[in-house]
Amino acid sequence: MSYAGPEFDPRPSPRPGRGRRALLAVMVVVAVAAGGLAVQRAVSGDGGRGGPTAAPTSTNYPSGNGSSPTGASTPPSASSGSSPPDSSTARPPAGSGPLRGKVVVIDPGHNTGNARHTAEINRTVRIGNGSKECDTTGTATDAGYAEAAFTLDVSRRLRALLEKQGATVRLTQDGDRPWGPCIDERARIGNEAEADAVVSVHADGSADGDRGFHLILPGAVTEGGADTRPIVGPSRDLGERIAGHFVRVTGSAPSNYVGGGTGLVTRKDLGGLNLSKVPKVFIECGNMRDSKDAALLTSGAWRQKAAQGISDGIVGFLGG
Template sequence: MPTPPARLLLLLGLVLGVLAAAVGLRIGSAPLAEPSPSPEPTSASPSPSPSAPPPLEGLHVVLDPGHNGGNGQAPAEINAQVEDGRGGWKACNTVGTSTLSGYPEHAFTWDVAQRTRELLEEDGATITLTRSGDDGVGPCIDERGRAVQRADADAMVSIHANGSEDPSVRGYFAIVAAPPLHDAQGGPSRRLAEDLLGALDDGDFTPSTWVPGALSERPDLATLNWARRPAVMLELAEMRNPEEAALVQSRDGRQRYADAIAAGLRAWAERRGG
């Protein structure tokens, strides 16, 4: 039997063991810390801003590439007489002019019109052409003029090149109907002409050396007389001038002309919208 001191030591050991077990139980039973939840954003993420509409959305333009590739093989059709819009009569159409090397006006106007259409459609505009290819006949000049109201378009640009016999003559010019038959042929057509001429000038083309101010007013062009919306005929170059003949026969030159027409229509649309 243990002696009293030994009993005391034994009792003390038992007490210490119980206390250690109690402390260990409390430490072991403590719950693990939960991971902190991700903080909620203090403000909503900004929504992506809606993309701006194309700059020419809602604009509708008729492009009229002058003449046609089949006109030369259809003399009876293109010489048939149509009303000129002022009580007179004109031939349905003509074959157009050409460079001295034989590059035809109809091919030039068709190519420039295609390039211009592509530029304007990229900006959201709707484009209507008065002919669907470069191997047909016509349409007649009165039909071309009426095309702008048939399409319910905002404006028409008739694309041409001139064929002065004097090869020293050079430069672009615009033609508007005068005297005007209605309001659209007055100020609105002149403003369209001004913006197109300004864009050609900005494109470093040469203004006409024989048409004062590069703006001609004529009463005898059925394409312009029949149009009931702002309408301009552009003579972009003199095809008998050697320098300008080289320009119209080059892809880069035709692209530059298209760039200028598109820029002029953008300027007109912006001014019209303001």
């Protein structure tokens, strides 16, 4: 498998219940040398882990493991830039554009209020092949910039970009609820919207020196009412497209600590993926505990690039 090139996307693969326009594609493959440092981390809640070097045009990938730790407090403002001035959940009708008629659900990971509602977020919910905490607090930079603040900012920027392309966009939370939602509800929101694509936005909390982004893809889960088999292929397609555009737009390289330098990791322990019935991926945009990655994640200008890279990948996936 390979990234889509910076200007072209491969032909879209079919998704359950949805048709797409076919795209002619040109694939440009460039091998990426990346470290494969394995890092053992505590897995808690739905989240994962990733930093910029000279950006490759494309890369190949296998699968691996990753997850975000907990422990972030209520965030201060980021050092540069802020969310677009719109926190309303009532969105205007989608306009004209290549994504007109498409529905995209954006899932900002965690919630800045989770730390004040530990009883609520610590209760367990079923995720098909087991149980997991309703939600977690997420991680933070050493200076205290919370993952939840980062994810909401990038998600709002991403929404604005996709709406300009004509898509109907829904956020699972928009700073409009005191905690959560739980991971099973996050999946249910995408399912009930019959979304053409769902992206859960995260940042990782690994060790200093662990850098780069990665996409987490659903594995095949057929337990406890969950059945991800119909979405495994389309979700990989979505993840590959986002990864390729994320490299191009942000200049970040794939993770040097999970995924074997590929930028793609497959997991079966995340409720947000296990319970999804529509194509869905998680993106860990970088590692908040690495000083170099943190400098990017706290930059408003870089967060705009991150949103643009994700948006471009979604547009390519949906045939826009």
